[in-house]
Amino acid sequence: MDLLDWHRDRLSARRLSVLIKHLPRDSAVNRDLYGEAAEWSVTDHLLAAAVDQLAAANWMFATVNTAEDGEGPEPPVPVPRPGDPVEEERDVPVGDTRSPTRDDSTPTPVQLARFFG
Numbered sequence: 001m002d003l004l005d006w007h008r009d010r011l012s013a014r015r016l017s018v019l020i021k022h023l024p025r026d027s028a029v030n031r032d033l034y035g036e037a038a039e040w041s042v043t044d045h046l047l048a049a050a051v052d053q054l055a056a057a058n059w060m061f062a063t064v065n066t067a068e069d070g071e072g073p074e075p076p077v078p079v080p081r082p083g084d085p086v087e088e089e090r091d092v093p094v095g096d097t098r099s100p101t102r103d104d105s106t107p108t109p110v111q112l113a114r115f116f117g
């Protein structure tokens with residue numbers, strides 16, 4: 001499909017919108033918009049949550065069963081998820097909703113949805 005057909009009036013804006021909305025999860029557009037988050041499915045998120053819960057349960061069990069005068073184990077670190085800021089990017093001001101990697105001239109996913117909606 002040639003996207004220039006939209007400019008040539010051979011492809012309607014509605015059809016173009018439908019094509020963009022239903023792109024595969026691993027498409028270049030989704031990877032550019034969402035980064036690593038585009039590669040994570042619901043199953044991946046559920047597995048990461050299960051791993052976090054299991055690690056927390058094991059940590060609680062070990063903490064309860066250590067001697068009172070002994071030092072308990074370190075709390076578990078959650079599985080990093082896509083979209084979570086890395087350590088050096090966490091010092092972004094609270095009110096700042098911009099992504100640290102996104103250029104200001106790049107439209108956000110909400111702006112694209114409004115444009116094609």
